[in-house]
Amino acid sequence: MRKILIVGAGQSGLQLALGLQSHGYDVTLMSNRTPDEIRSGRVMSTQCMFRTALRHERDLGLNFWEGQAPRIRGLGVSVGAPDHSRAVDWLGELDGYAQSVDQRLKMAGWLETFAQRGGQLVIHGAAVGDLDFFAGRYDLVLVAAGKGELVSLFERDGARSPYDAPQRALAVAYVHGLEPRPEHPETEAVRCNLIPGVGELFVMPTLTTSGRADILFFEGVPGGPLDAFQDVRDPREHLARTLELMERYVPWEHARATGAELTDEGGTLAGRYAPVVRRPVGRLPSGGAVLGVADVVVANDPITGQGSNSASKCAASYLADILDRGGEPFDEEWMTGTFERWWGTAQHVTKWTNAMLAPPPDHVLRLLGAGGRAQEIADRFANGFDDPADFEEWFYEPEKADAYLERVTA
Incomplete structure (x- = not known):
């Protein structure tokens, strides 16, 4: 039985661990938090998963919340005019529904499932020295933790990374009490509100720890009026500032948010990072090689909502390549080829996301x-x-x- 170590318990790491486990691999998974710590912690993302990514979960029997999460059947676009009216406003219909499940629910539940099925779960914030120690004890080590020291193992690929600084300041609030959009009250939809020269507001229905909710997600041009959350420390102040900015820049969305309240004390998030593509093989001090997964090696800005989708597609692609490898060694050539096969899909995400970050032609x-x-x-x-x-x-x-x-x- 081949032994595989996966470091990181997000969408890609857990989906891949559970997939390998179902095929009889001896999988060890390292997470820096317990399921209870994840479930009771701060929100981690603004995930909305579309048809293909949802199918990958369904194929592995991991769609535990599919019957509870809102079924998103549309995606709308509004473009603000200088007078803060809508110059453009329409709704596109999805061929297959999308869904959003708070990653606190999903990752905690998947971690518990992995352990219940006999997987080796290690609660430890891994450092480079840990991987150096463990690498020789496993046939393959995969790094799926997109933040922290381990990312430094993977060199930036300048040819595929046009940006070297954050292109948006991000601010997220999970809320209850948002009224339905009056133009389509019966249709659950993601709404993309574009404010030229200023940034974007995305609104999406989700399932969170307290039931159905909505995500309010600002992407502000750095230094602009939506880049207004760096000094916010209190969740309620975060929501108040969100609503103030909505009233000024997207009044059509603010009109249905007057009764909005935070879902919980952990329902806000703010930050920024530079989009980047990294080389897929990390070299350990001892000379061993590890393979980067999903946003460890391809980190796009969330403006196109592709993070969890790319992570799911990466996990599915890597799973197929690992299974196809059989008993052959997981050498550096195989690692590079495995990444490049996924990059055949991921490159389109990166190109589109980078295009959407620039002023529209x-x-x-x-x-x-x-x-x-x-x-x-x-x-x-x-x-x-x-x-x-x-x-x-x-x-x-x-x-x-x-x-x-x-x-x-x-």
């Missing part, structure tokens, strides 16, 4: 504007969140965009 503004007149465009943009590779055909180049617009409007 004229042809993108034309496409977004046309979404309100042509449902096909609205639907295609919405479903690009599940398959970003489709944007290659119509979104990036003015010639392709204009040809697509001409065909649809004809």
Whole structure:
């Protein structure tokens, strides 16, 4: 039986650990927190998982909350005008529903499942020295902890990383009491509110520790008016500032948030990080090699909501490659090839995300504007969140965009 060590208990690490466990591998999983500590801690993300990522969970029988989480069937886009009205406002229909489950629920539950199924769970914040000690005792070591000292093992890939500084300041609040959007009160949807030159507000339904809720997620251009949370320490002050900014910049969303209250004391999060692609193989002081997983090696800004989706797709891709390897050694050549096979999918996420961080060119503004007149465009943009590779055909180049617009409007 092949022995595998996975360091990190997020979406990718846990999904991969449970998948390998189901195929009979001897898996050790290292987490820096217990399930109870995760469940009672601060929110970790703004996850919304689309059809393909949800299918990967379903294939492994890990969709424990599918019957409870809101079924998100639409994705809407609004673009603010200078007078704070909406210059653009439309709703695209998803081909398959999306869902958001608070990672405090999911990761705690998956950790408990892994242990109940006989997996070796080690509660320890691993450092480089720990991996150096353990590496020779396992056939493969995977690093799925996207923060902390271990990330330093993986060299930045400058050719695939156009940014060297954060492009957005992030601020998240989980709330109860948000009213339905009056334009589509019966349809659960993610709403993307774009404020040119200022940033974005995303609103999405979720399942949290206290039931159904909504996530209010600001992405502010650094140094701009939405970059306003660095001095906030109190969760209630965080929500008050969120609502103030909503009232000023997205009054159509604020109108349904006047009764919003935090879900819990841990329901806020703020920070920033630079998007980066790193080389997939980390070299330990003793010379051993470890393989980076998901956002350890491809960390995109959350503006396109791809974090948990990419993590799920990475775990599924790595699982298939590990199973295909059989009894052959997991050498550095195999590690690099395994990453590159996943990069074939991940590169589209990175390209799209980086494009959305930049000021939109004229042809993108034309496409977004046309979404309100042509449902096909609205639907295609919405479903690009599940398959970003489709944007290659119509979104990036003015010639392709204009040809697509001409065909649809004809």
